[in-house]
Amino acid sequence: MMRQMLQWPLRQWQLFCLALSFFSRIPVPGSTPYSPQLLNQSSRYLSLVGLLLGALQALVLAATTQLLPLSIAVLLALMAGLVLTGAFHEDGLADTADGLGGGLTFERKLEIMKDSRVGTYGLVALLSVFLIKWQSLLALDTEAIRALVLVAGLSRATAVSLTFVLPYQQLDAVSKTKPIATSLQKSALLWIWLFVLPLLYFIPWSLALSLVATLLFCFSLLFFYYRSQLQGYTGDLLGAAQQLTELSLYLVWLIWWRQQ
Template identity: 50%
Template sequence: MKNQLNLFFLALGFFSRIPMPKWVEYSPGKLNQSSRYLTLVGWLLGALVAAVFWGAQTLFPETISLWLAMLFSLLLTGAFHEDGLADTADGLGGAFARDKKLAIMKDSRIGTYGACALFMALIGKYLLLIENTDILIALLIAYPLSRATAVSLIADMQYVTDADTSKSKPIATTLSKTDLTILLISTLPIFLLVDHTSAVYLLACLLLVRTLAKLYLKKQLGGYTGDTLGAVQQISELVIYGVLLAS
């Protein structure tokens, strides 16, 4: 049990700004295993962001409360996944050769493609959420499901970034069957939060996103990088908000 808690807090500390307890032990192998708990980390982060939105509504209108919740989310995660989206857009949009794409993605500077992708993603989240009938539920379930979709790609794709220069080299490069099973089983609480029809629509759409992302990244890069996982997470989050709104 202590080992599993260790893995959970490693995942939480790596993918958020929440400090880890001092007793948590780090090793590359443990961090690799900790990916199994990223769905659970998503549930926690989603709950915190939803709580900020709920609390803000006691003082502000819904529009301002949502903006504050989104701002809190960026601070909570350190814009970790948004950075991946921007770098992915710059790399895939700014070059034709695979090596050049990877080199651009490692550059910490943001370009036109990245800026446009980041702006459209943020404004897209806001618009889709503000039109949803239950923003609290949308926030709560989007965080875990989008992370599960992105991380699941590790199970059957090759990691293509040079580990010595990658900005995200501590990230897992393999996902065992046990890790994948825990990751996916942790998504099941959505059936308690939305009706079964909406839950099935969500899972089907996310499976489609995963399939298309896998095909596209294999064609463009021959595999995945930490940045592309962040991009898939952001796209999956937008899809979740859109499906909930449409259904």
């Protein structure tokens, strides 16, 4: 019994490191074990990974604001996010925009999405989302630091929650697929939200309710849209879900901020 109690923290640390290695470029110990089963279990820490990434972006923003104009500081914080994740979610957004925007059939959509080249739809989506996020954080001013941390966690929790209500669309063996957890335990959903929802306590209740309503709206919209388009999800669709939810949360936060 005592041995099992001592092994549990080590196992959770390994799962967190595994999640960190798959969803960011942050180095983890080389001894971190991997298996498809462990990857599924590590998904419980995705929102915590998001909070860590958001905190690092907020740190960059806080540090550079003291030396540079706010517009440049926000831009550097966003670029730091791209470096930390290897543009993992942005790549999913671009592929999703190309596939769903340019494909007319189920097969053609998947074929376009697995193409490593970025098309017109993908480029427009990337530029539009990035520019709106930049301007939203710039307009949030001092509130941007808090928004970076919380939104990074909430958006990832929303994206991974889609895997509990949609089936995974398996691509063929030669396609450009992303490593992703596809068979998640119900208990993982509790873990995912447990890391982020309590943080809403530290922001005004009106803002917290607005963000929760936005999460529910984004989740519902993405669920019905993905089901109508591909009858399920892929890694690219989850990346797009994270980006679109993140953008929506920033905009709602900005609307609330401007009314204060």
